[in-house]
Amino acid sequence: xxxxxxxxxxxxxxxxxxxxxxxxxxxxxxxxxxxxxxxxxxxxxxxxxxxxxxxxxxxxxxxxxxxxxxxxxxxxxxxxxxxxxxxxxxxxxxxxxxxxxxxxxxxxxxxxxxxxxxxxxxxxxxxxxxxxxxxxxxxxxxxxxxxxxxxxxxxxxxxxxxxxxxxxxxxxxxxxxxxxxxxxxxxxxxxxxxxxxxxxxxxxxxxxxxxxxxxxxxxxxxxxxxxxxxxxxxxxxxxxxxxxxxxxxxxxxxxxxxxxxxxxxxxxxxxxxxxxxxxxxxxxxxxxxxxxxxxxxxxxxxxxxxxxxxxxxxxxxxxxxxxxxxxxxxxxxxxxxxxxxxxxxxxxxxxxxxxxxxxxxxxxxxxxxxxxxxxxxxxxxxxxxxxxxxxxxxxxxxxxxxxxxxxxxxxxxxxxxxxxxxxxxxxxxxxxxxxxxxxxxxxxxxxxxxxxxxxxxxxxxxxxxxxxxxxxxxxxxxxxxxxxxxxxxxxxxxxxxxxxxxxxxxxxxxxxxxxxxxxxxxxxxxxxx
Amino acid sequence: xxxxxxxxxxxxxxxxxxxxxxxxxxxxxxxxxxxxxxxxxxxxxxxxxxxxxxxxxxxxxxxxxxxxxxxxxxxxxxxxxxxxxxxxxxxxxxxxxxxxxxxxxxxxxxxxxxxxxxxxxxxxxxxxxxxxxxxxxxxxxxxxxxxxxxxxxxxxxxxxxxxxxxxxxxxxxxxxxxxxxxxxxxxxxxxxxxxxxxxxxxxxxxxxxxxxxxxxxxxxxxxxxxxxxxxxxxxxxxxxxxxxxxxxxxxxxxxxxxxxxxxxxxxxxxxxxxxxxxxxxxxxxxxxxxxxxxxxxxxxxxxxxxxxxxxxxxxxxxxxxxxxxxxxxxxxxxxxxxxxxxxxxxxxxxxxxxxxxxxxxxxxxxxxxxxxxxxxxxxxxxxxxxxxxxxxxxxxxxxxx
Ligand SMILES: Nc1ncnc2c1ncn2[C@@H]1O[C@H](COP(=O)(O)OP(=O)(O)OP(=O)(O)O)[C@@H](O)[C@H]1O
Ligand SMILES: [Mg+2]
Numbered sequence: 003x004x005x006x007x008x009x010x011x012x013x014x015x016x017x018x019x020x021x022x023x024x025x026x027x028x029x030x031x032x033x034x035x036x037x038x039x040x041x042x043x044x045x046x047x048x049x050x051x052x053x054x055x056x057x058x059x060x061x062x063x064x065x066x067x068x069x070x071x072x073x074x075x076x077x078x079x080x081x082x083x084x085x086x087x088x089x090x091x092x093x094x095x096x097x098x099x100x101x102x103x104x105x106x107x108x109x110x111x112x113x114x115x116x117x118x119x120x121x122x123x124x125x126x127x128x129x130x131x132x133x134x135x136x137x138x139x140x141x142x143x144x145x146x147x148x149x150x151x152x153x154x155x156x157x158x159x160x161x162x163x164x165x166x167x168x169x170x171x172x173x174x175x176x177x178x179x180x181x182x183x184x185x186x187x188x189x190x191x192x193x194x195x196x197x198x199x200x201x202x203x204x205x206x207x208x209x210x211x212x213x214x215x216x217x218x219x220x221x222x223x224x225x226x227x228x229x230x231x232x233x234x235x236x237x238x239x240x241x242x243x244x245x246x247x248x249x250x251x252x253x254x255x256x257x258x259x260x261x262x263x264x265x266x267x268x269x270x271x272x273x274x275x276x277x278x279x280x281x282x283x284x285x286x287x288x289x290x291x292x293x294x295x296x297x298x299x300x301x302x303x304x305x306x307x308x309x310x311x312x313x314x315x316x317x318x319x320x321x322x323x324x325x326x327x328x329x330x331x332x333x334x335x336x337x338x339x340x341x342x343x344x345x346x347x348x349x350x351x352x353x354x355x356x357x358x359x360x361x362x363x364x365x366x367x368x369x370x371x372x373x374x375x376x377x378x379x380x381x382x383x384x385x386x387x388x389x390x391x392x393x394x395x396x397x398x399x400x401x402x403x404x405x406x407x408x409x410x411x412x413x414x415x416x417x418x419x420x421x422x423x424x425x426x427x428x429x430x431x432x433x434x435x436x437x438x439x440x441x442x443x444x445x446x447x448x449x450x451x452x453x454x455x456x457x458x459x460x461x462x463x464x465x466x467x468x469x470x471x472x473x474x475x476x477x478x479x480x481x482x483x484x485x486x487x488x489x490x491x492x493x494x495x496x497x498x499x500x501x502x503x504x505x506x507x508x509x510x511x512x513x514x515x516x517x518x519x520x521x522x523x524x525x526x527x528x529x530x531x
Numbered sequence: 532x533x534x535x536x537x538x539x540x541x542x543x544x545x546x547x548x549x550x551x552x553x554x555x556x557x558x559x560x561x562x563x564x565x566x567x568x569x570x571x572x573x574x575x576x577x578x579x580x581x582x583x584x585x586x587x588x589x590x591x592x593x594x595x596x597x598x599x600x601x602x603x604x605x606x607x608x609x610x611x612x613x614x615x616x617x618x619x620x621x622x623x624x625x626x627x628x629x630x631x632x633x634x635x636x637x638x639x640x641x642x643x644x645x646x647x648x649x650x651x652x653x654x655x656x657x658x659x660x661x662x663x664x665x666x667x668x669x670x671x672x673x674x675x676x677x678x679x680x681x682x683x684x685x686x687x688x689x690x691x692x693x694x695x696x697x698x699x700x701x702x703x704x705x706x707x708x709x710x711x712x713x714x715x716x717x718x719x720x721x722x723x724x725x726x727x728x729x730x731x732x733x734x735x736x737x738x739x740x741x742x743x744x745x746x747x748x749x750x751x752x753x754x755x756x757x758x759x760x761x762x763x764x765x766x767x768x769x770x771x772x773x774x775x776x777x778x779x780x781x782x783x784x785x786x787x788x789x790x791x792x793x794x795x796x797x798x799x800x801x802x803x804x805x806x807x808x809x810x811x812x813x814x815x816x817x818x819x820x821x822x823x824x825x826x827x828x829x830x831x832x833x834x835x836x837x838x839x840x841x842x843x844x845x846x847x848x849x850x851x852x853x854x855x856x857x858x859x860x861x862x863x864x865x866x867x868x869x870x871x872x873x874x875x876x877x878x879x880x881x882x883x884x885x886x887x888x889x890x891x892x893x894x895x896x897x898x899x900x901x902x903x904x905x906x907x908x909x910x911x912x913x914x915x916x917x918x919x920x921x922x923x924x925x926x927x928x929x930x931x932x
Binding site for chain 1: 550740744745746747798799800801803804806807810811813814815816817818819820821873877878
């Protein structure tokens with residue numbers, strides 16, 4: 003098994019103002035699972051984009067050797083033909099098309115000049131079996147939960163006979179259970195002879211699945227570790243990643259008592275206007291001053307809907323009943339603007355869709371949520387003139403505080419690595435000086451070092467009396483950080499777990515409680531046609 | 532202090548120039564286009580194009596397209612479109628003519644017409660922003676409505692002549708000269724010099740600030756070349772104008788509109804919000820931006836600019852015709868896109884849209900001078916428009932990698 007299928011030699015890639023990769027060397031053995039780890043902005047995605055031909059030959063220096071032969075990919079087609087497939091950090095499925103159409107998109111099976119629909123569905127069913135996805139191939143991708151969309155992506159790569167599959171943070175938007183399933187699948191694919199390269203910030207998974215682990219830091223290869231002989235442990239990886247030891251990733255809470263109940267949701271019920279289904283069903287939660295309350299649950303349990311509807315953003319559904327109490331007084335938010343004014347802040351789980359203005363710079367994105375605080379002077383107040391100096395100072399403070407890696411705050415957010423984008427998204431919410439923060443998957447895609455910073459930040463905030471509601475699919479994170487955890491399933495709160503009863507098992511039990519996934523209904527081919 | 536930059540070997544400077552050109556291609560492409568158009572027309576018209584008289588004429592012609600392009604820039608940035616501006620301009624211009632024929636003083640007429648335009652825009656903004664009818668549909672409908680109202684207003688009499696001198700001055704008159712230097716218009720020279728002075732001061736200050744905050748700046752020689760370039764443009768423009776009648780009231784009006792709007796877009800909260808809504812509507816909403824009111828605001832401002840455009844146009848023709856304004860929206864929208872407003876929203880600058888308007892009007896003007904028929908003019912404009920936007924899209928696209 004010491005046969006090298008792929009080698010990247012002395013790869014250097016620069017963007018305007020940034021050297022993303024600096025003489026990186028990277029070797030992958032045939033038939034292994036190779037994990038690529040490193041801090042946000044280390045250059046992982048960039049390296050893989052070069053390998054996949056997204057950054058074509060000529061836009062970087064160095065060599066790609068596949069089976070010992072130098073490759074010059076001028077586009078993603080070339081790499082596909084060479085048997086390399088990439089699943090990007092952001093999924094590339096077309097939501098309005100069906101599963102089978104997506105799988106064969108760009109490689110349609112033809113009968114004469116027309117698409118052979120029957121054959122396509124049959125072939126799609128076959129590859130879907132390979133990824134153990136039991137859905138009806140004529141379903142629209144939009145109607146699948148993210149975890150299953152991920153599997154469709156993998157099915158897509160398999161349909162192209164890829165033997166090197168690159169997965170860029172495949173589990174970052176999956177729940178614990180979905181991640182487990184995915185990892186099982188990867189092992190199976192490996193057993194079937196595929197070579198897999200996976201980027202991940204979830205080190206637990208990395209340790210569990212990797213044969214080799216390569217660490218990148220600041221665009222340089224730090225080391226490549228063989229994990230088949232001796233299990234590499236997480237702490238060791240972290241040490242290489244951040245260049246120092248982090249003993250306990252979850253900082254201790256200072257164990258002060260909490261204040262009074264700050265915010266309460268009562269009998270909150272919301273209905274989806276499209277199909278009259280209850281997205282939220284009599285939800286009751288409360289959070290005390292200085293408390294971190296977690297909300298666990300599977301994808302589609304209604305956690306994000308809960309957060310958004312509290313925040314006054316309810317497109318597509320309506321609140322049927324229920325009330326919100328802020329310090330015992332009834333409140334109602336017509337729009338996010340009202341919620342922000344009352345000291346609420348929401349960090350979205352989907353930064354690209356509704357968190358960031360990608361084509362604008364870091365400064366723009368951080369300050370937009372609270373421009374009034376960078377407007378000063380009498381005249382300026384009337385006409386609302388922004389004080390740019392102040393803005394720059396503020397943005398630089400947050401850049402430093404959260405360790406946002408970019409040449410300057412004038413860098414477009416589009417050009418930041420995924421994790422650094424997340425930090426900008428968090429900074430934007432912090433800038434409103436919230437009294438209650440709703441964090442929806444706050445550590446999605448950020449590296450251990452940054453996670454640690456994020457957790458410290460949360461502790462900091464609660465010790466100043468801020469209340470936090472944290473939605474997360476990473477159970478260990480909820481258990482490490484929360485004082486109390488609510489578990490949601492199918493729009494209902496199925497349980498409340500106190501700190502002394504925390505266990506992954508207990509939470510999972512509650513989360514899968516009444517869950518019966520529609521898209522899982524066994525698929526009958528005859529019916530489908 | 533700046534020794535290190537000056538001592539840079541010239542090769543480095545060149546590579547920097549090249550990188551800079553490549554990176555900001557879409558920002559200066561229209562200057563190149565404008566220069567090309569000017570040179571080409573000047574040759575084909577045997578030097579009749581670049582005369583004080585024609586440039587003055589050209590600038591005055593640009594006025595109404597320019598102010599509407601300013602309004603349209605906002606609308607396009609928030610990913611909307613306004614197809615009603617042409618007929619709106621025609622209708623409000625006719626209203627002005629009608630009011631004045633019935634004895635209303637010019638000042639009050641202008642005020643009322645501007646308010647009318649604002650209300651027209653508000654209505655459309657409300658339907659689009661609050662009710663949620665797509666802008667394409669709403670403004671198309673208003674295009675019909677304004678067109679119908681225009682023919683209603685002009686039905687009885689046909690063309691309405693305007694005899695009010697003050698009103699006609701707006702698009703045909705000039706700032707007083709005060710004094711003349713060697714036959715040149717004195718105040719124009721002074722204003723030109725003043726603008727160059729302000730430009731240099733503000734650019735130097737901005738550069739200092741940028742250095743202070745450790746942001747990337749272009750090297751000193753390039754900075755100087757850029758300053759010289761823009762100073763030369765302003766200088767020669769004011770020189771050319773001063774050899775004829777000097778600065779027209781239209782230029783002044785456009786300048787005021789541009790300054791107010793640029794300030795609003797670059798420095799104020801509402802400008803930020805407009806870029807925010809255009810760049811990512813949902814993110815802006817979650818950041819507490821009232822998206823609906825931004826939409827309404829943009830259309831209201833567009834309505835205001837459309838009626839201002841109508842006033843300028845009517846004043847220029849000294850009459851209101853039953854077909855005035857029809858098709859203006861095409862020139863206006865083309866101006867913005869040529870000026871680099873992104874076709875997917877979120878990006879665009881007021882000043883560049885003005886340059887875009889200048890490009891479009893120069894084309895019309897030059898082709899007229901050459902005696903090219905109106906049918907060919909449309910065809911040529913269409914082709915140039917497509918090329919301009921294609922170049923912009925390609926240069927943006929390649930920049931994304
Ligand atoms: N198009 C671009 N233009 C400019 N800089 C870029 C561009 N793409 C990436 N970068 C920069 O290159 C560096 C490496 O980015 P990359 O996306 O490879 O990081 P990463 O290791 O995948 O990080 P993450 O874990 O956050 O996804 C970062 O500093 C990033 O800001
Ligand atoms: Mg990445």
